[in-house]
Amino acid sequence: MSENIFITEERIEGADDGPLAGKTVAVKDNISTAGVRTTCGSKMLEEYVPPYDATVVARLKEAGATIVGKANMDEFGMGTTTETSYFGETDNPAAPGHVPGGSSGGSAAAVAAGEADLALGSDTGGSVRCPAAFCGVVGIKPTYGLVSRYGLVAYGNSLEQIGPFGETVEDAAALLDVIAGSDERDATTRSEGDDANYADAATGDVDGLQIGVPTELLEGADEGVVETFWDAIAELEDKGASYHEVSLPSVEHAVEAYYVIAMSEASSNLARFDGVRYGHSGGYDGNWNETFAKAREEGFGDEVKRRILLGTYALSAGYHDKYYKKAQDARAWVKQDFDEALTEADVLASPTMPVPPFELGESLDDPLKMYLADANTTPVNLADLPAISVPAGETDGLPVGLQLVGPAFGEERLIRAASALA
Amino acid sequence: MSDDAVSPEEVRHVADLARVDLDDDEVDRFAGQFADILEYFETLDEVPEVDREADLANVMRPDEERPSLDSEEALRNAPETEDGYFKGPNVS
Numbered sequence: 242m243s244e245n246i247f248i249t250e251e252r253i254e255g256a257d258d259g260p261l262a263g264k265t266v267a268v269k270d271n272i273s274t275a276g277v278r279t280t281c282g283s284k285m286l287e288e289y290v291p292p293y294d295a296t297v298v299a300r301l302k303e304a305g306a307t308i309v310g311k312a313n314m315d316e317f318g319m320g321t322t323t324e325t326s327y328f329g330e331t332d333n334p335a336a337p338g339h340v341p342g343g344s345s346g347g348s349a350a351a352v353a354a355g356e357a358d359l360a361l362g363s364d365t366g367g368s369v370r371c372p373a374a375f376c377g378v379v380g381i382k383p384t385y386g387l388v389s390r391y392g393l394v395a396y397g398n399s400l401e402q403i404g405p406f407g408e409t410v411e412d413a414a415a416l417l418d419v420i421a422g423s424d425e426r427d428a429t430t431r432s433e434g435d436d437a438n439y440a441d442a443a444t445g446d447v448d449g450l451q452i453g454v455p456t457e458l459l460e461g462a463d464e465g466v467v468e469t470f471w472d473a474i475a476e477l478e479d480k481g482a483s484y485h486e487v488s489l490p491s492v493e494h495a496v497e498a499y500y501v502i503a504m505s506e507a508s509s510n511l512a513r514f515d516g517v518r519y520g521h522s523g524g525y526d527g528n529w530n531e532t533f534a535k536a537r538e539e540g541f542g543d544e545v546k547r548r549i550l551l552g553t554y555a556l557s558a559g560y561h562d563k564y565y566k567k568a569q570d571a572r573a574w575v576k577q578d579f580d581e582a583l584t585e586a587d588v589l590a591s592p593t594m595p596v597p598p599f600e601l602g603e604s605l606d607d608p609l610k611m612y613l614a615d616a617n618t619t620p621v622n623l624a625d626l627p628a629i630s631v632p633a634g635e636t637d638g639l640p641v642g643l644q645l646v647g648p649a650f651g652e653e654r655l656i657r658a659a660s661a662l663a
Numbered sequence: 664m665s666d667d668a669v670s671p672e673e674v675r676h677v678a679d680l681a682r683v684d685l686d687d688d689e690v691d692r693f694a695g696q697f698a699d700i701l702e703y704f705e706t707l708d709e710v711p712e713v714d715r716e717a718d719l720a721n722v723m724r725p726d727e728e729r730p731s732l733d734s735e736e737a738l739r740n741a742p743e744t745e746d747g748y749f750k751g752p753n754v755s
Contacts, residue, residue, distance in 0.1 A: 292736040428722035497704045508681060515682075517751045519740035525752050530682060532752040538684035546683055547693065550674070551700065553681040567707040573715040609699050 244332040244341075246350045247310035251277050253298075259305030261419060266301055267351035267360040270311040271318055272403065273392035274298055281394050282314040282326035282344075285520045285540030295392020296427065297361060297403050297420045304419040309357050312347030316542045317511065318365055318396045320344050321611050322604060323372070325544040330601055335377040336639050339598035342375030344368040345406075349376040352406045359416045363393055365401040366499050367593075367618025370630035373406055374593035374642025377632045379413045379663055380406045381656075382618075384649050385625035386431040388417075389424035395510040397503035400622040410631060410660040411443035417652065433650040442653040443660035448481030450658055453586030455489045458617045462595035465636030470592045473633035473643045473662060480661050487582045487589070491574040492620045498571035499619035500612055501555050501564045507545075508552030514540065547608060572623045579624040583648045588658050591617050593630040593642030617644060627652050631659040669697040 248270045255261070268274065271281045273291035275298075280286045294302070301308060315325040323346025324330045333341040334354035341350040345362025349372030352360050362369040364382040373380025381404045388403045395401075403420065407413035421434030452474065459467055474484055515529075516522040516536030523536030541549070555564040582589055595616055604611045621628045626646055633643035643662065647655045671690045674697065678685045685693070734747055743750040 289740055292732055292739060425724065491710075494707060494710050497707055498710075500700075501704060501707070512682075516742060518749050522742035523752070525743075525750075527752065528755050529752045534679075534682045534684040537682055541683065543689075546678075546685070546689070547696065549681050549683060550677045550693065551697065554677045554697075554701075555704075557677070557680065564704055564707065567710050569715065570713045571707060571710045573713040574710060577713065608696055609703060612700075612703075 244334055244350055244354055245329050246313060246331055246347045246354060246356055248280055248282065248313050248328045248347070249278055250310040253277060253302070253308035255302040255304065255306045255308070257305065259303060260415065261301065262305030264306050264359055265309045265357045266306045266416070267310055267312045267348050267357035268298065268308050269314050269345050269348050269360070269362045271314060271363060271394045272298060272361060273394070274308065274311065277311065279311065279394070280328070282316045282328060283540065283542070283545070284327045285514050287327070287521070289519050291392070293392065296389035296424045298392065300419050312345070312351055312360060314347055315344035316545050317394070317507070318344040318363060318368055319507070319544045319548055321367070321371055321614050322599060323347060324601070324605055325542055327542060332601070333376055333598055336375070336598050339600055339639065340375065342372030342594070342598065346372045348406055349373050349378055349380065352376070352378045352408055358407070359412060360406040361403055361420070362406060363401055363403050364622065365397045366503060366622050367615050369404040369406065370593050370618050370628060370642065370644060371615070373630040375598040375640060377640035378406055378408055379410050379632070379659070380404060380630045381413050381417055381652070382621060382628045383417065383421065383652060384627040386429050387421050387434045387627070387650065387652070389427040389430050391424055391426035397506040398510065399506060400503060409663055410629070410656055411440055414439035414443050414656045437652070439652055439656050442656040444657055445661040447477050447658050447661045450477070450482035451585070451587045452477065452482055452484040453487040453582050453589045454484050455492065455582065455589055455591060456486050457489055457492050458591035462592055463597060463636070466592045466595060466597060466641050469634040469636050469641040470643060474590060477658070477661055484590070485586070487586065489578040489582060489620070491571065491578040494571045495575055495620035495623055496612060496616050498568040498575070499615065499623055501568035502572065504548045504552030505556050505565055506552070508549045508556065511545070511549055516540065544608065575620050575623045576625070579620070579626060579646070587654060589646040591644050593617060593644040597636055597639035597641065621646050625649060627655055629655045629659045631662045633662065669694045669701065
């Protein structure tokens, strides 16, 4: 496979029948599969074989799906391009020579290339929606608490959700039906998804739909992206929807709040990788602090080290109030802004990514440039809300995604609206 | 790191707290990048104090015995084990 979509290609057969019988699914390599290695795109876990299935994997198998492989990803989910993977970059099947987006780049590419009918990714700050937009497929970031994270290797656990990819909204919704619902092994799950029927909501009916367009999420976006976005809004208007502009002043601070919170959580979550119980070993020379530090120097790539160090810094004595506490204030503010905007609109719409897919290698040397590309996706994770990215068209032959954001547990509304486009 | 520049010593200190060895090149590169990133984070100063409504409830289950991973499975990924235990490096 020229695109380098999978880290491990291995078939895991599901039950003989079920709602996903006959469907193939690519699973992001940070979601545990019993007996099949789960690397998180990292040298640290190059040989790690989980002894148990993630809840979502167990549910896929019960639903009759066939897993076809573990998809490439940015190391531990940390990246917007899938280039931070220890296992090499993935080419974008929809735009060769460009990144597939990240961090769930392999998952989106698998669906775009036809290597799988469906895929699972995880979205901490846009990691499902960004690659969906860049690869021209559909991706859903569920409401925080809709889908169990048991067996998902944690990065920023107050922010992340596992989410589905499909070629159409209805396909992605059918996968969400299978994975959604409460799980006693993840205490943050809620019961709202227990009896859901998301696939049936994909009617494409947008008659009377009120769309709010946050002006801040269009500022600074690429001209071609903005043009494609408005074309998609016009298409929704033709089908009976209407739009008005809204203002979300808090989102100007969303990216920095997101990165402070995600890095802080990462610095704590990734402390478990010491090379003793699993993962790359630092050997047995010297004391434990020395061997842990050696295991982590050798096992982690640059971006992971950067985030662990910055997170450690943001939580350290003297800086906690300045960074972490302010970021939590910003998070609460973002949440309030969204709640308020959603009292006057059914959904909020923006370009998923402010830019078209980067060329391979373009952003690697400038981490801040990469972070800023997450301007439109990170606010949604801060607000714990659901969102969907649906193909809106192309600019200069490069895919552009439209993002719709809804109220908590408003997935059906998002699926209904987005299915008018794909 | 409170001012604009981030010194290599500060990067080393944080790396030490986080138990990540860094070589000299990495320290220099990170020092430059951290200065840019932290300067960007400074804009959080403009965020007003916000009332946070905590809509949280504890989720509890009965404290009953139930099956868990057996020790052979739990040890399967360990680089070294001894007598059914993980083998770690010297504590000091």
